[in-house]
Amino acid sequence: MTANRADGLETRNRLLESACRLFAEQGYHAARTAEICRAARANVAAVNYHFGGKKQLYVAAWRHAIAQSVKAYPLDGGVPSAAPPAERLRGHVLALVRRFLDARSLDMKIADREMLHPSGLCAEVMHHSIKPLREMLEQIIRVLLGPDAAPEAVRLCAMSVHAQCHAVMAHERRLRNMPRDGRRRPPPLTMGPDALAEHIVRFSLAGVRAVRAGVRRGLRTPAVKGGRR
Amino acid sequence: MTANRADGLETRNRLLESACRLFAEQGYHAARTAEICRAARANVAAVNYHFGGKKQLYVAAWRHAIAQSVKAYPLDGGVPSAAPPAERLRGHVLALVRRFLDARSLDMKIADREMLHPSGLCAEVMHHSIKPLREMLEQIIRVLLGPDAAPEAVRLCAMSVHAQCHAVMAHERRLRNMPRDGRRRPPPLTMGPDALAEHIVRFSLAGVRAVRAGVRRGLRTPAVKGGRR
DNA sequence: GACTAGTTCAAACGGATATTTTAAATTATG
DNA sequence: CATAATTTAAAATATCCGTTTGAACTAGTC
Numbered sequence: 198m199t200a201n202r203a204d205g206l207e208t209r210n211r212l213l214e215s216a217c218r219l220f221a222e223q224g225y226h227a228a229r230t231a232e233i234c235r236a237a238r239a240n241v242a243a244v245n246y247h248f249g250g251k252k253q254l255y256v257a258a259w260r261h262a263i264a265q266s267v268k269a270y271p272l273d274g275g276v277p278s279a280a281p282p283a284e285r286l287r288g289h290v291l292a293l294v295r296r297f298l299d300a301r302s303l304d305m306k307i308a309d310r311e312m313l314h315p316s317g318l319c320a321e322v323m324h325h326s327i328k329p330l331r332e333m334l335e336q337i338i339r340v341l342l343g344p345d346a347a348p349e350a351v352r353l354c355a356m357s358v359h360a361q362c363h364a365v366m367a368h369e370r371r372l373r374n375m376p377r378d379g380r381r382r383p384p385p386l387t388m389g390p391d392a393l394a395e396h397i398v399r400f401s402l403a404g405v406r407a408v409r410a411g412v413r414r415g416l417r418t419p420a421v422k423g424g425r426r
Numbered sequence: 427m428t429a430n431r432a433d434g435l436e437t438r439n440r441l442l443e444s445a446c447r448l449f450a451e452q453g454y455h456a457a458r459t460a461e462i463c464r465a466a467r468a469n470v471a472a473v474n475y476h477f478g479g480k481k482q483l484y485v486a487a488w489r490h491a492i493a494q495s496v497k498a499y500p501l502d503g504g505v506p507s508a509a510p511p512a513e514r515l516r517g518h519v520l521a522l523v524r525r526f527l528d529a530r531s532l533d534m535k536i537a538d539r540e541m542l543h544p545s546g547l548c549a550e551v552m553h554h555s556i557k558p559l560r561e562m563l564e565q566i567i568r569v570l571l572g573p574d575a576a577p578e579a580v581r582l583c584a585m586s587v588h589a590q591c592h593a594v595m596a597h598e599r600r601l602r603n604m605p606r607d608g609r610r611r612p613p614p615l616t617m618g619p620d621a622l623a624e625h626i627v628r629f630s631l632a633g634v635r636a637v638r639a640g641v642r643r644g645l646r647t648p649a650v651k652g653g654r655r
Numbered sequence: 656g657a658c659t660a661g662t663t664c665a666a667a668c669g670g671a672t673a674t675t676t677t678a679a680a681t682t683a684t685g
Numbered sequence: 686c687a688t689a690a691t692t693t694a695a696a697a698t699a700t701c702c703g704t705t706t707g708a709a710c711t712a713g714t715c
Contacts, residue, residue, distance in 0.1 A: 230702080240662095
């Protein structure tokens with residue numbers, strides 16, 4: 198009997214990488230297996246041989262992307278959990294923004310598309326991709342907000358922070374997807390990941406402190422008019 | 427000669443409404459003309475008779491959605507442009523969040539899908555939908571940041587505010603799209619649009635003030651370790 | 656060096672689905 | 686009632702894509 202051959206694993210890996218990229222760029226439905234194979238310099242039959250079908254390839258590719266991302270960008274950003282919460286937030290946001298802007302980190306892009314146009318596969322993987330992220334962020338913010346903070350307040354602040362990081366990715370993707378010659382493209386990101394993260398951290402720390410102050414005083418502010426019809 | 431018939435306009439309108447809804451829920455590619463017609467209680471041929479094809483229907487429906495939204499939710503939220511900038515921001519955010527959460531406001535949902543999966547049609551309409559929004563927001567923030575603010579700082583703060591409003595819509599959509607019986611659904615929005623807007627305004631006003639303070643002092647903060655491989 | 660199972664390949668399969676058109680039937684309106 | 690505007694059902698059109706197959710190939714083993 199002969200052992201598995203080395204070249205087999207190589208094409209399997211190429212397939213995995215191409216699949217990550219194309220699924221991230223186009224989503225499960227729009228990405229064509231033929232194109233994935235072409236990008237991987239493999240025959241169309243390779244997908245079925247190595248993975249058993251497009252669906253299984255999708256799940257495998259997503260898992261692969263997640264593994265790569267968390268290895269490259271630990272969620273705490275390298276800041277120990279004993280550090281002051283402001284520093285931990287900085288680490289987390291920086292790691293997140295870098296990850297979002299790294300063209301090789303594809304898991305969040307896949308997750309994003311899955312949200313908008315679910316393939317029906319892998320609700321499993323979805324949570325695996327997103328849950329730890331939210332938990333870490335909420336944990337940090339809980340400390341920042343202090344012991345009296347309502348769970349609602351924590352969730353809202355986490356949303357505010359995450360939304361900003363996410364927006365950076367969305368903006369960058371818009372730049373990529375736009376036709377190169379389009380006269381009216383959105384203004385490019387003139388700054389690098391670190392400067393962007395810096396803004397988000399400063400903005401958010403102040404925001405969280407304001408919410409903390411508001412919670413303590415039980416503030417409510419007047420409504421504003423203007424509604425539907 | 428007989429004039430155009432009334433029933434013709436009626437089905438044309440029903441078609442427009444159904445198209446808005448389905449294009450917003452599924453995007454241009456995934457939405458089927460047959461389903462649009464079924465929802466509008468019209469024959470499949472109706473799309474071609476009234477609009478000349480799916481593409482033209484898409485553009486017309488989007489325009490229709492935009493018109494409805496701006497009529498229902500004026501961008502200034504009813505706050506006069508002479509009001510203090512904090513009030514104007516409150517008005518703007520409140521209008522935006524209400525609009526994002528109103529199931530009948532579909533233009534932003536269509537735009538959102540178009541961003542992620544462009545149909546290639548109507549870069550025109552896209553800008554028509556988004557540009558005025560960004561301009562109003564940046565104008566308000568420019569005042570809040572003061573005369574010394576760099577254009578970059580204005581753009582970043584506008585991004586921070588808009589991202590939060592957008593996240594609200596995204597979260598609500600996730601709730602809709604999730605399988606009803608999914609054990610693990612994201613936590614629902616327990617609060618109404620006004621409370622959400624209230625949080626965003628408080629968070630953002632503090633954030634903008636912090637950025638303003640940082641700009642004045644020319645602050646820069648130290649980098650944090652943790653990167654790619 | 657030959658054997659063999661793991662791997663690649665080109666070509667075709669099979670199936671599905673959507674948009675658009677057509678021509679006849681119907682209806683509102685002047 | 687006459688007529689052009691709509692509606693209708695069915696056929697036409699246009700793609701297209703994931704998967705299979707059986708033969709050819711090749712790395713690794715004996």
